[in-house]
Amino acid sequence: MSEKQPIAVLGGGSFGTASANLLAQNGHSVLLWMRDSAQAKAIANERENPRYLKGIKIYPAVTPTTDLSATLTACELIFVALPSGVLRSALQPVAGLLSGKCLVSLAKGIEQGSFKLVSEILADIAPDARIGVLSGPNLAREIAEQALTASVIASQDETLCRRVQAVLHGRTFRVYASSDRFGVELSGALKNVYAIIAGMAAALGMGENTRSLLITRALAEMTRFAVRLGANPMTFLGLAGVGDLIATCSSEKSRNYRVGFFLGTGLSLQQAIERLGETAEGVNTLVALKAKAESLNIYMPLVAGLYAILFEGRTLEQVIEALMCGEAKTDVDFISAKGF
Ligand SMILES: NC(=O)C1=CN([C@@H]2O[C@H](COP(=O)(O)OP(=O)(O)OC[C@H]3O[C@@H](n4cnc5c(N)ncnc54)[C@H](OP(=O)(O)O)[C@@H]3O)[C@@H](O)[C@H]2O)C=CC1
Numbered sequence: 001m002s003e004k005q006p007i008a009v010l011g012g013g014s015f016g017t018a019s020a021n022l023l024a025q026n027g028h029s030v031l032l033w034m035r036d037s038a039q040a041k042a043i044a045n046e047r048e049n050p051r052y053l054k055g056i057k058i059y060p061a062v063t064p065t066t067d068l069s070a071t072l073t074a075c076e077l078i079f080v081a082l083p084s085g086v087l088r089s090a091l092q093p094v095a096g097l098l099s100g101k102c103l104v105s106l107a108k109g110i111e112q113g114s115f116k117l118v119s120e121i122l123a124d125i126a127p128d129a130r131i132g133v134l135s136g137p138n139l140a141r142e143i144a145e146q147a148l149t150a151s152v153i154a155s156q157d158e159t160l161c162r163r164v165q166a167v168l169h170g171r172t173f174r175v176y177a178s179s180d181r182f183g184v185e186l187s188g189a190l191k192n193v194y195a196i197i198a199g200m201a202a203a204l205g206m207g208e209n210t211r212s213l214l215i216t217r218a219l220a221e222m223t224r225f226a227v228r229l230g231a232n233p234m235t236f237l238g239l240a241g242v243g244d245l246i247a248t249c250s251s252e253k254s255r256n257y258r259v260g261f262f263l264g265t266g267l268s269l270q271q272a273i274e275r276l277g278e279t280a281e282g283v284n285t286l287v288a289l290k291a292k293a294e295s296l297n298i299y300m301p302l303v304a305g306l307y308a309i310l311f312e313g314r315t316l317e318q319v320i321e322a323l324m325c326g327e328a329k330t331d332v333d334f335i336s337a338k339g340f
């Protein structure tokens with residue numbers, strides 16, 4: 001059933017555009033807000049987002065706009081697809097228009113300094129909004145190309161979960177519900193860091209053994225961290241945890257993976273970010289995560305190793321040597337009390 005009001009999507013990048021198109025494919029009217037009027041014009045005239053999703057036809061039911069206040073006034077269900085680092089400053093000025101609305105974060109990042117997840121930033125800005133998080137193995141281009149995909153809507157607000165399932169469910173997209181908003185959101189943010197490592201390993205010619213080693217130990221490390229922060233480890237076994245780790249640690253379509261690949265070919269961090277030209281949340285997340293893990297004394301060798309390469313002048317070879325020759329450990333330690 002179609003929603004009576006239009007649905008808002010904030011952010012005209014690859015995921016905002018893909019999500020808007022998915023909603024339109026399901027019969028909903030969508031206001032897609034972006035800050036850049038040239039991009040809005042291009043979408044309106046050419047029915048394509050040439051900067052972020054070249055070659056994908058955008059449905060007529062998606063209306064691009066640069067008027068944020070009018071968008072928020074017209075819509076009650078709002079999907080937020082802005083990078084985590086800009087979200088607070090972009091939405092704080094219009095906080096009053098978010099009051100009482102349903103806000104669904106599509107972003108996967110952590111705020112520097114506060115270590116807040118995006119839904120927590122939204123709750124700061126609009127304390128009486130109803131808030132959910134959508135996360136899972138959701139590479140934007142694959143969604144836009146209508147590859148069969150699933151995701152998780154996480155919120156303690158069951159009505160919100162059902163509403164998001166109803167508007168997004170379709171022939172190519174399936175949405176599972178979870179009440180563990182913190183666990184779903186944390187796993188989506190953390191996996192970006194490991195996708196960078198996977199990209200680096202790919203540049204060095206990694207085989208399948210190495211990829212499996214990396215994904216499995218990444219899961220152990222993420223879960224160990226999450227449990228210390230009070231999250232439910234079972235959530236990490238679902239789509240937003242294992243599912244997203246597999247997708248982003250295996251695909252050149254992941255921007256975090258691509259940043260890692262560029263680093264592995266010898267580019268500096270700055271060069272890799274410039275070459276990418278899109279959002280790679282994992283770099284900022286790494287910085288926040290390393291500081292938090294240290295302050296809580298949580299063992300995270302992959303995070304420490306990547307940080308040492310990017311910010312402490314260590315070579316990839318030195319870090320690999322240290323990781324492989326480190327003290328012998330037990331498998332699946334993160335689920336036992338000893339592993340914490
Ligand atoms: N792409 C994907 O496959 C997926 C992405 N995500 C998450 O979605 C979030 C958004 O990523 P994605 O769409 O991929 O990013 P992109 O890099 O594709 O696009 C970023 C968008 O944010 C806009 N933007 C940047 N700064 C501001 C600002 N200060 N005010 C308003 N708009 C701004 C950009 O506008 P401009 O062009 O004008 O710079 C652009 O429209 C991230 O947290 C990401 O992790 C989640 C799942 C999948």
Ligand SMILES: O=C(CO)COP(=O)(O)O
Binds near residue numbers: 254256257
């Ligand atoms: O989160 C994503 C897929 O689930 C997208 O990953 P990237 O941000 O690395 O492209």
